[in-house]
Amino acid sequence: MTAVEERAGAAGADDYEARLQAFTGVELVPQRRGSDPVNVPMIRHWVEAMGETDPVHTDDDAARATGRSGPVAPASMAQAWVMRGYAASVAPAAGHSPFDDLAELLAEGGYTSVVATDSEFTFARELVPGDEVSVSEVLESISPEKRTGLGVGRFVTTVKTYRDAAGEVVATQRWRLLRFRPPGRGPEPRALRPRPAINRDNAFWFDAAREHRLVIQRCAACGTLRHPPGPVCAACGSLEQDTVEAAGRGAVHSFVVNHHPKHPAFDYPLVVAVVELTEGTRLITNLVGIAPEEVAIGLPVVLDWLDADPELSLPVFRPVAGKGT
Amino acid sequence: MTAALRPAPASVAVGDELPELAIPLTRTLIVATAIASRDYQDVHHDPELAVQRGSKDVFMNILTTNGLVERFVRGWAGSAAVVEAIRIRLGAPNYPGDTMVLRGSVGAVDGRRVEVAVRGENSLGVHVTGTVTVRLPGGAA
Known part of the structure; x- marks a missing residue:
């Protein structure tokens, strides 16, 4: 991946989050009426499948014996009255709702699988045959990405409001889905490198790095170069300072090859080196464009830049005659 | 022939336990309930696509868990009871071949309004936890 691609990828991640949260x-779904009014045949299918034998759902006399005016639908069936059924699988709904936009955006993030995790129903009254139930759905929240037993995903919480033909609310339902990435499918977004501890003494160095300038702090009194940056010159004690820009050449002074523990932001094996610049100061950096077994103390290296993410650019070094990767 | 009406519980007190209900999770039950709830998501009836989507098999849909939890509490609360709320959270999926056992106890009583805490477990662990609020007929509580 080139630095430009890495930068675009990370900027995309921020942008993606903002686009999600904009929902x-x-x-998501404007008021939409179910295909059929509440009816006994559909209730019968439901209670048979559920193993519910209470006659109040299908039998007029039995329902009247409980003080009702006729059969009542099971409360939990409220949602079934507005399901689009098989039609939803074979023919997309007419028009394009924000719900479709959100589903597309989630798919773009790789969250193609879905499972319901929570349903909090409150019912204002029992539904009876003839009731025409409609539903609208408003997005309450989208969680940050979470690691779950099913895979990495986001919890999407909505509130569905069910109304009758008169517009009266008959039920509300807080509804939570886990939209997740099926395991083993597609790359996960790269973790960010750990943030450097930036303070007033070293901010200039990281600022310069973002502009792809490798600078070295210099004592303004005696001219001694020093790295890492600090407030006081170790040679003369002066607090005055400025910087010079490094030529970007040096040699490996020392190195280690890191295999473990692994941080998700890095590729392994990871060559961590102390490079001595031709100006004389040393810095801790990574070597790129070289196999770990080819690294040697004294190896001449030249400066390159790693744009890790939009906030972080860091100097890295590659062999002077090294092959590009 | 219709089944008989069910009586309301003779008395209700916090801590009362509901009769346990064991539900064999046949493949037919999982598919039939999904279709009865008009839920044609492939993960509830098509094993091959369910596996492609990261599940080990088809699994019960949440509308059915709602329906079974309602059935469980209504079985105890009686034919005249009115269900006012069903709040559930799902955990381990209900896969074919397993059995879910529903257990419940009275968590709160406020006049005729009773809140029942429900828990359904299968061989993988807890499939569902939640509460159901029912209004019992006058004088029963």
Whole structure:
């Protein structure tokens, strides 16, 4: 991956989060009526499959014996009245709702699998045959990415409001889905490198690095170069300082090859080197464009730049005659 | 022939336990309930696509868990009871071949309004936890 691609990828991650969060509070599904009014045949299918034998759902006399005016649908069936059924699998709904936009955006993030995790139903009244149930759905929240037993995903919480033909609310349902990436499918977004501890003494160095300039702090009194940056010159004690820009050439002073423990931001094996610049100061850096077994103390190296993410650019070094990767 | 109406519990107190309900999770039950709830998501009826989507098999849909939890509590609360709320959270999936055992106890009583805490377990662990609020007929509680 080139630095430019890495930079674009990381910027995309921030942008993606913002695009997701923009759905908060949005009505995903405008008021939509179920295909059929509440009816006994569909209730019968439901209670048979569920193993529910209470006659109040299908039998007029039995329902009246409990003080009702006729059969009542099982409360939990509220959602079934507005399901689009098999039609949803074979023919997309007419038009394009924000719900479709959100589903597409989640698919773009790789969250192609879905499982319901929570349903919190409250019912204002029992539904009876003839009721025409409609539903609208508003997005309440989208969680940050979570690692779950099913895979990496996001919890998407909505509130569904069910109304009758008169517009009265008959039920509300807080509804939570886990939208997840099936394991083993597609690359996960790269973790960010650990943030450097930037303070007033060293901020200039990281600022320069973002501009792809490798600078070295210099004592303004005696001219001694020093790295890492600090407030006081070790040679003369002066607090005055400025910088010079390094030529970007040096040699490996020492190195280690890191195999373990692994941090998800890095590729392994990872060559961590102390490079001595031709100016005389040394810095800790990574070597790129070279196999770990080819690294040797004294190896001449030249400066390159790693744009790890939009906030972080770091100097790295590659062999002077090294092959590109 | 219709089944008989079910009586309301003679008395209700916090801590009362509901009769346990064991539900064999046949493949037919999982598919039939998904279709009865008009849920044609492939993960609830097509094993091959369910596996492709990261599941080990088809699994019960949440509308059915809602329906079974309602059935479980209604069986105890009686035919005249009105269900006012069903709040559930899902855990381990209900896969074919397993058995889910529903257990419940009265968590709160406020006049005729009773909140039942429900827990359904299968061989993998807890499939569902939640509460069901029912309004019992006058004088029963």
